[in-house]
Amino acid sequence: MPKSSIKITEIEDFDIKGGYVVDGFSYDGHAGSIAAESMIRTSDFKFVGFIDSDSFPSIGIIRDGIPTYPVNIFVNEKLKTAVIISHLLLSESFSRDIATSILEFARKHKCKQIISSMKFREKKSSKDITAIGNTENARKILKKLEIGATLNATMPGIPGMLLVQGRFSNQDVIVLIYPDGKNENSDLEYGAKLCLTIGMLIPNLPCNLKLIEDETVKAEKMIKKTQKDTRNIKDVMYG
Template structure:
């Protein structure tokens, strides 16, 4: 039986020629922290939930209210959507997660998907570099003043977004950032925010707030990861 990921939209959306941000964690939690910072800074609203029988059964309680660990947030004025997840998905779900994201993007006529992936670096100080899967995606990178990756390997959900997106002519760019892989990585999160704001007009991060809140956000994500770990271990055997 193949795993299925379900999306339930909570409101009607108009995102034609807009943007989709992939906020699933990769190495560490910088991608998710950066996405959450953008959601709070740029006034996104909850617009949907993402769930699967293959996800660990867990609820995130915030301000006394239960939440699904993987949700969709939208700023319709900017025509930007973000998939924000507190779950680090098992490798067996990477392909279906990417395909689900691409299918949803096609449904809403999204112009560009922006993802990110970490490369472990002890210093965590190297410059951001970006890869695009089509000529138009690479033009958007150049227009944003960002460096383009010419050779390399992109794993996980971002890699599948690039490959599968290429086949259906969906523009995808992946931001490659460097992280030490331990502790709340303020620099990595702020670098991702900066790169996304260059690629997506109107999106921004409150960097001082990001630095203040990153540790709190990482604690919540890490707690979710720890609470669900034993569930995932039994589910994916």
């Protein structure tokens, strides 16, 4: 898949210089996407663009009655924050190029930090969210905020590529690590916890726990419905 097949389209100007980019792609589990969706719903984010590729599934997502692309960009200029969110489970083959596109987006808008998340399976795992920082500055931020560090891990997908590519391009990347929950509500639980932890990294991000918990329920329903619908569409298209 050629790098040029991934294209970011911005439909209006915005200023997030010195701010943050939040990776809200769906991975193994939905907690990261739930957290990103909850952020959008509980703060004043506006739709500013989308990411598309000729290789993405030919699917339109209807969001609050409005048709959109599968991967969308929302911005809150007061918070200097962009959220890139997808409810689709995209193939692992897209990870490197999507990570490159996110890094280029952050560089273009002079953002100081990219925040991502990943489920981490361990035989012995606490319920706490830990993190990986890819630069000395990112690790200092985690230490200052007293967010525990994960020192050894194999990091697949977009988060792994963001960490490595960001390290060698001097772009701070922090990946929040949440454990593999053992019950059906674990995505909701860790979606809310991720949202609160992101609130520690982004100054002035509203962190009303009751509101976040209410929105994570709505977000989970939306994400699961989207993924179910897209599976059904692909089954009909490809048999």
